[in-house]
Amino acid sequence: MAVFWYALTLFGTSMMLTPAGLAQSSLAVPDAMQAVFNAPWAGKLMVFAGWMLLGLGMYAWSCKCYGVAYSDAAMRRELEG
Numbered sequence: 001m002a003v004f005w006y007a008l009t010l011f012g013t014s015m016m017l018t019p020a021g022l023a024q025s026s027l028a029v030p031d032a033m034q035a036v037f038n039a040p041w042a043g044k045l046m047v048f049a050g051w052m053l054l055g056l057g058m059y060a061w062s063c064k065c066y067g068v069a070y071s072d073a074a075m076r077r078e079l080e081g
Helices: 002-016 019-024 028-037 040-080
Strands: none
Touching: 002 028, 019 028, 028 040
């Protein structure tokens, strides 16, 4: 599923930007959004959404790590009596 998503993103980006635009771009997907909507806010929204998803993923990962450590410690206390 992830491979399909990334392939679709690459295909859409390559269809929306010219080869010169792809060569000049440091962040191709936000630049493609700017080209599609013809507005700079679209690219900024894409970058913001990416940072929010990255932050959400890191938050979920840290919650999982702390939750596993907490439950492991709780089980050890229970087993040790």
